[in-house]
Amino acid sequence: MSISLAIDTSTSRTSVAIVDEGAILWHGFRDGGTAHGHALPALVAEALIAQGSIDKVVVGMGPGPYTGLRVGISFARSFALARGIEVIGLCSLDAIATQVRERNDFIIATDARRKEVYWAQYSNGARMTEPSVDFPADVALKGLPMFGEGALKYLLTADDEVQFPDVVALVEIAKNPDLHIQLPIYLRRPDAVPTSERTP
Incomplete structure (x- = not known):
């Protein structure tokens, strides 16, 4: 038995699930492109009420906007470090x-x-x-x-059912070591940069 905490903040949706070998023990999400910092701790707190014992953490590594993506990855790594468990990064797409x-x-x-x-x-x-x-x-x-x-x-599809990463699927994808990634997929610099780094 291996119980996984799955997290993704690569899109405007913050998603969390706890999965035990394919069985969904808890699943929830909050929408809001700037709400990740508040939504993620609240969702994880709710999830841990349902299942407090976690064996590993699986997290979407993007691509995604810098700030939101960093919230999820930093939280996942800190959570795993505090509990001495494995954290696995995967492509959110x-x-x-x-x-x-x-x-x-x-x-x-x-x-x-x-x-x-x-x-x-x-x-x-x-x-x-x-x-x-x-x-x-x-x-x-x-x-x-x-x-x-x-x-x-951008009106390139009419399918509104497939929009966001399925964090339950992240746990299944994590079974393939070839798909594990170590670094966040930012693809470009953050929108906010220090004044000293801005182009005149």
Whole structure:
């Protein structure tokens, strides 16, 4: 038996789940692109009431906006360190792709703000490209079906059911060591930078 705490803050949704070998013991989320810092501790506190014993932490590593993504990753690492348990990082886009029924080539796109999207291409459920950040119109030129919050925001899909990472799926994805990643996928610098680093 291995009980996992799964966390993702790579999109405007903060998601948390506790999963025991495929059985969902607790699952919850809060929406709000700037609410991750408040939502995540509250969700985890609720989750731990249902199941206090955790064996490992699984966390979405992006791509995603810097501030929100950092909240989830920092929390996951601190939680795991305090309990002396393993933390596994995974690409958040993969946890959206698991929800797509399309079995041929398709694209997952999330909102990167600045009128851009984070995206990756998939084939038969497997990621074929590294995550990138581009303008929606440029990604649309590939002519493939698109899914995700970013695709919906920029009217590149009508599918509003597949938008956010499925944190329960993250636990399943974590079973493949080849998909584990160590570093956050930021893809660009944060929106807020020190005054000394700004271009005149």
